[in-house]
Amino acid sequence: MGSSHSSLSDQHVFQSGQGQIGFNLMNSLQQSPESDATRKLLSSLDVQKRVTDELQRLQNKEDQISKAMDQQIATEAEEDPHLNRSSVSRSITALSQKLNNESRPIDQSEVVKRAETAVVRCLRLNDRRPLDCWKEVEEFKREVTRLESAFVNKIVGDV
Structure with missing residues (x-):
C-alpha cells in the first residue's frame, strides 16, 4: 500500500464533465505573462473606467x-414682467427689514406655556x-407649530 512511490508523469490530463484539458494548455496558462x-x-482599471464613464454620463x-x-x-x-432680479431683491430686502424689526422675543401664548x-x-x-409623556410632547409640538405659523403669517402675509 505505501510501498510504491507515486510518480509524476509528463502528461497530466484534467477531466471535467464534458472534455479534457491537456497538459499543454495548462502549461501555457501557467506560463502566461499575466499574473x-x-x-x-486590469480589473481595477476596468472598474475605474466604468465609474468614470458613468460619472461623465451623469454630469452630461x-x-x-x-x-x-x-x-x-x-x-x-x-x-411675467413683474418677476425680475430687482423686484425679487426688493422683496428680500423688505422681508429682511421686517424680520429685523421683529427681533424681540416672541410672546408665548398661554396655551403653549400650559403645554x-x-x-x-x-x-x-x-x-x-x-416615553410615557408622548401625549404631552405631541400637544406641545402642535401648539408651537401653531405659534410659528401665526408668526410667519404675520411677517410674510403683509408682503
Missing part, C-alpha cells in the same frame, strides 16, 4: 437638465420612563 496581480490591476445629464431649467426660467421671466409645563411635570413624574 494574478496583473489581472487584479445634469448639464442638460440645468440648461433646460435655465431656459424655462428665462421663458417665465419674459412672460410646556405639562411636559415638564410629566417628565418629572416619570423620570424613569420619559
